[in-house]
Amino acid sequence: MKTETKFIVLGMLTIGCKTGYEIKKLIDTSFSYFWKMSYGQIYPALKKLVDESLAIVIQVDGDPLERKQYEITEKGRGKLLQWLEMPVLETGIQRNEFLVKLFFGRHLSLEKVLAHLDMQKELLKAKQVIFMEIEKSIFEQKESDDTPYWLYTLDYGKRMNETALAWCEDKKRAILERRNRVGSKKRTTINNEEC
Structure with a gap:
């Protein structure tokens, strides 16, 4: 998994996205012209974030679908900020x-x-x-x-x-x-x- 995927998902947790579905929906509507991401990238990234204590899973009472909801931790905020502050040394490669x-x-x-x-x-x-x-x-x-x-x-x-x-x-x-x-x-x- 690319590092960017993990940090993009982590960033999504800071703006109100709590489930993999919500993250995918926001990426498809707001990010799609400069970054694409599939469920096959999002869910493994969420699992990795939890494994690294950068996010936690929150149990929601009464959710009939029993969807997992995620929340960023303080450690996660620190790692996200570290990544955001790093300079970007390339202009990006587009496939066309x-x-x-x-x-x-x-x-x-x-x-x-x-x-x-x-x-x-x-x-x-x-x-x-x-x-x-x-x-x-x-x-x-x-x-x-x-x-x-x-x-x-x-x-x-x-x-x-x-x-x-x-x-x-x-x-x-x-x-x-x-x-x-x-x-x-x-x-x-x-x-x-x-x-």
């Missing part, structure tokens, strides 16, 4: 299948490359809607000390998304211009050969 396919784009027809770009634009537009919904839900909640930091990370996602959308439009224009240039060169060559 679309960019890999574009890199090998010469093997595709221009129509297929343009179709991939159009699909990316649609996905990015859908992501814009999600960002607006996240922002709305943040403003609907009672303001807390976490609120400005949630908005800062959301703003990063919105700006990256806007940049990616503008990039898609720019590359589509570039591809169409290139197709027109290459097409006109071929027509010129054919016409010269006919003379």
